[in-house]
Amino acid sequence: MQDLRYKYLAAVMLAVVCPASVGVAHPISLSSAVVDVRDNRVEADLQVMLEDLVLYHELDADANYVYSSSDLRSAAQKHRQFVLDYFTLLDENGNRLVGEMREVNTDKIDDAGVRQTELMKKSVNYLMSFPIVAHPKFLTIAQTFGGPNAVLPALMDLMLLQNGVLVERPTQLTLGRPHSIKFDWQNPPTNEPISFRELREQRDKQLQERLGISTYGGLYSFLYITRFEVRHEVLIPLLTLEQWIPLPRKDPDFLEVDEQQATRDTIEQFFRDRNEVLVNGKQVPAKLSRLSFFGLDINDFALNAEPRRISVHQARVGVILSYPSQSTPREVVVNWSTFSEHAPYVRSIVLVTNEAPAEHYFRPNRPEFRWTGELITRKPTPVSANSATLTATTARDVLGKLLPNIYAAFDLRDDGDVYDALATSVQGDLLRDLYLMVKRSLVMAEQGGSISHVERVELVSVSAPSGVNLPRMEAVWRVTGTIEHWGHVHTRVNEYQATIGLGREQNAWKLESLEPSGERRVKFETRIRGSEEG
Template identity: 30%
Template structure:
């Protein structure tokens, strides 16, 4: 079986094969004819991985891809799908299955991917193949006469995950300026000066008084209507209300999790640096790697697809430059798909995220995880569905 995964910034070609079938194309080098002994497992696994690095070429947008051997694992098929064999054990050659994952780095989402499948025998004339992209899986079969597994980008309105600076402008709320009222106030000054000058000279006139009263009335009546909104300057920044704190925290968290969509470690760090201060980069990187490693998928990293901030409050800190401590709760849901099976990981966090104004943008300077819990997304969904009827069962 062959699987093609097309994701932002990477393409993965994954294969499931029986060890017995590999004997047609390579010398598996085992001592016996029936079993793979425990001390032979690692050597055979490495040889299988190296074998697939040289077969089934992959072309991405017309260019031959550079394969990276991601991992090779012994697996078994269970009731819940593909399961890794985590503890070394003696395996029967006739039933042993090896899973291989080969990765190709890309700059974004390609236009076309072609896999030239060349592993057929007289007994194996039909190979199941599945291509999976952000829209979902598309299964097919490969045969000796139709052996090219082709994926074409038909994604519509797909937004490539990006990481952008979170600017301070606009995040502190707006300042409303009553322009007409200020204009009327400005006109009052010369009128008042003229009135006082005439009074000193003994002259009297009601015109300045009438004009002043008219300007006061016009200025007062126009306050609710003739206003211009501008971003609140940092110099007069106050406290953030809960909706502002929630929106700001969610934007920064999305930036952090989006950084891990990139494959190369240096790219991840570069993207993290947009929203995280240098001293905190390594801690955030390692914390995410630990939290979203899926052991059932061989330690593969789940990519976070959804962020939901449940609540957040902001407390201004007596520091310069402008600093807030955001106390919030949020859920992060990630998925990883291998060999046709999708693993989902959802974590619930309660944390204090300290942010600071740096060169016109917000950056996270401190992260204090108060509590982190792994939750079952399916159980949470079922719980919500079960509670929904109860909410409306007030009684007939």
């Protein structure tokens, strides 16, 4: 099929050399589409301006700048295949839905023909139907009405309906910017009036369900500043990333797992060059700690889904860049110098330890972010042994301090520092075994083996101690650990049961023995940073 770019360029030249009164063709394809997703089919009503037919089919006007009705109607019929080829619906797996043309409506073409000045005021409608066997969870709509290699843009206004009811605000489709939507078939939209309060609640619910990712086509940036590192996490549509980095593949519509893996070095080098970070005045090279390719399902990146073949029209790339610091960050400078037509600026959410999220905008004329501050590290303190014996009450108080001390030690950077901190609460023979046991317990398998940060240690119960010199007791405690990526927090609560023996050393209580007897998962949840915990 012939490329439209030469025709559009010719139209631009005509606009230069022809008088304005002639009303030459506009060098941009403008169309609209109403897509209605029903129980057993998707219907699409596309409205194409007559100007597109004139450009694409190279129609000629008469001496009075009038295009004949027969030429226009003939071109409208010939254009059927163009519409079927370049208007695309994809299911949740990226597979193209096969449509059929049900009707071509040319009623707006006058029998006497259409003057050139009226070409943008009149249109042809194409009604298509796409059979489906089940309610779609997702749908992606794309158009390339300027042709796949068009120089000038083709714009399509899009309205999406679900069983005849508007699902969301109208949007606009451009080349390389498909639009994806998730459908709720349990609580479908209705025509009933809705209050502003209900609209806000509905919007908040959708945002929570999407874990803060409000659109499927946007670029999301999250800057984390922690005691150990600066971390920049970017979630970006694959087609937007391809404006900066070519991603070679055999199939133009899909990226295979091995092709995804082959991009790692290229992507890492790209961000090394374009995303300079200084910590405490020293430049720190980027380390690509995670590269993931996601589909439309939000849970894919929330739960670290396994790699699989993906549609390039629906895929998003998750890039986690780590900038480890030898000392706790006091001053951080981040430069972002990557912009494009679809990313003219970058809005970044800044997350510093447990502080409320802030935002920063990177722009071509202001590409720098700067932060200064002090990050506080918890330091374990010895638990004084003021009495030679323990009661049930004092045992709870002692364990209520020793157990948090143990987990606080893992907030430190180096293994040597962790051991030294543990030594304030653990006697020597137990030290190594407890270090390994606690470190294993902090691994969150749901997030690819990442180490969680302990937020809270709660002593649930403790029995009356037995023994005088080396009191022993049964204890149950809960540990709340978190890992955060892309602005959402994974929280895990585990409960542990053990027989614990205490000893006195230099007038301080320490763990002398710990014999685990039980462990269970109490809760695992994912929420947006800043939202109320469940």
